[in-house]
Amino acid sequence: MVRKAQFDDNDFILAAIELISLGGPAAATMAAIAKCAGAPTGSIYHRFSSRSALLGSAWFHCIAAMTGDILPHLSLGHNDDAIIALLQWTEANPAKARLIMLYGENDFIDGEIPTDLHKKLNGINKKLGTGLSALLQKKNKALSAANIALANFAIFDGPIAAMKPYLRARKPSPPLKCHEAALACGRASLELLE
Amino acid sequence: MVRKAQFDDNDFILAAIELISLGGPAAATMAAIAKCAGAPTGSIYHRFSSRSALLGSAWFHCIAAMTGDILPHLSLGHNDDAIIALLQWTEANPAKARLIMLYGENDFIDGEIPTDLHKKLNGINKKLGTGLSALLQKKNKALSAANIALANFAIFDGPIAAMKPYLRARKPSPPLKCHEAALACGRASLELLE
DNA sequence: TTTATTCTAGAATGATTATTTTAATTCATG
DNA sequence: CATGAATTAAAATAATCATTCTAGAATAAA
Known part of the structure; x- marks a missing residue:
């Protein structure tokens, strides 16, 4: 009932993503986020219980967006397609990519985060693990810790490292x-699967 | 003349490295650094003009240490040896490695840093560039921007990405x-040199 | 011993910023 | 129209730190 909200969760999440992309996590003060969204600082606390909760949600937003584009390829066992999808997603979503790839979860989440966000983050991590396992199974490889780590490097960490210099320099599209x-x-790493 | 100093630059630099390795850059407050070194906070300012100057020096200390172990191999054109040296240096110096590999220069240096430190940082970057160029020349490859970026990924960014999960988890020695x-x-990337 | 200088010591200051509080506004509903 | 819950709005509060200040201690040279 009653008054229609002028700002919703997403307004603040997107403002935070924008600011972090431009100036790193330190630039995303509550005052700056509010200003960027065109709201007073107090309003943010009607949506998020704390700065950690907000930045954590921004982090989740970005991870979920990326994951949505990659996971289908992993399920099918198509490692090249997964990497290509990651590269394309990065070009299409530079701000979100910068958030994920240039910074770490720890840069955003300090103290305690709300239980539901915690569950969401666990959920996405589990999905990623499941995706990597699916890839291994399609290739008839053991689901050992070593193999999963290798697949993770091949699909995510390696390609991300390759793009990082261009993300940092804000080159629109990596050569x-x-x-x-x-x-x-990625291919060379997957050759090492046992 | 006069009174002998009780603390020198290195005491504070090493304390900062220790703290950053344990809790990230945010844990390295001036008070924490002083406590870790057994000195009062005020004493740090007799050695460093600001927190940025101190953390910047810590960053330089770590980069210089690593570079010293890698560059000779690059000059000889031995890419495998360079990567192996990087891996070994990381195992032997986990705290310094965490500083370099888990965080970025921007996490340490905010505002202005002293001119001499700035020069030192430029110097080390130039050395790295020279090393990569030497590697390319030994392999009879062009000194194009694309090739240098490729070599940088092959020798540094790629291997670092492979070790990152283990550094994060503080596993003493990567499997x-x-x-x-x-x-x-690294080898696969260097195959792409033109 | 005296003195000038460099240092330790730690409290005081000031700036930044997350968070809370209080007051005013809005608008679907009865 | 009036009500009142949900919201905007912005100022007040509180905590955290980097930095500065003031005082006292140490020591090499005069």
Whole structure:
């Protein structure tokens, strides 16, 4: 009932993503986020219990967006497609990509985060694990810790490392060589699966 | 003349490295650094003009230490040896490695840093560039921007990405597979040199 | 011993910023 | 129209730190 809200969760999450992309986590003060969204600082606390809760939600938002584009390929066992999807998602969503790839979960979440957000984050991590396991199974490889770590490097960490310099420099689109390096690195790593 | 100093630059630099390794840059407050070194906070300002200057020096200390172990191999054109040296240095110096590999220069240096530190940082970056160029020349490859970026990924960013999960988890020594992945990724990337 | 200088010591200051509080506004419903 | 819950709005509060200040201690040289 009653008054229609002028701002919703997403307004603040998107403002936070924008600010973090431009100036890192330190630039995303509550005052700056409010200003960027066109709201007074107090209003944020009607949506989020704390700064950690807000930045954690922004982090989840970005991870979930990326994951949605990658997981289907993993389920099918198509590692090249998964890497290509990651590269394309990064080009299409530079701000969100910068958030995920240039910073770490720890840069956003300090103290306690709300239980539901915690569950969401656990859920997405579990999904990622499941995806990597699916890839291994499609390739008839053991689900050992070593193999999962290897697959994680091949699909995520390696390609991300290849793109990082370009993300940092805000080059709109990484040169071809960067994509090739990401793919070559991924393939070479998967060769090591046992 | 006069009174002998009780603390020197290195005492504070090492304390900062220790604290950052344990709790990230945010844990390295001036008070914490002083306590860790057994000095009062005020004393730090007799050595460093600001927190940025101190953390910047810590960053330089770590980069210089690592570089010293890697560069000779690059000059000789031995890419595998360079990567192996990086892996070994990381195992032997986990705290310094965490500083370099888990965080970025931006996490330490906010505002202005002293001119001499700035020069030191420029110097080390130039050395790294020279090292990579030497590697390319030994392999009879062009000194193009694309090739240098590729070599940088092959020698540094790729292997670092492979070790990151273990650094984060504070596993004392990365499993064999991680080393193999780093080498495989580096070799595959260098295959792409033109 | 005296003195000038560099240092330790730790409390005081000031700036930044997350969070809380209080007051005013809005609008679906009865 | 009047009500009152949900919201906006912005000022007040409180906590955290980097930095500065003031005082006292140490020591090499005069």
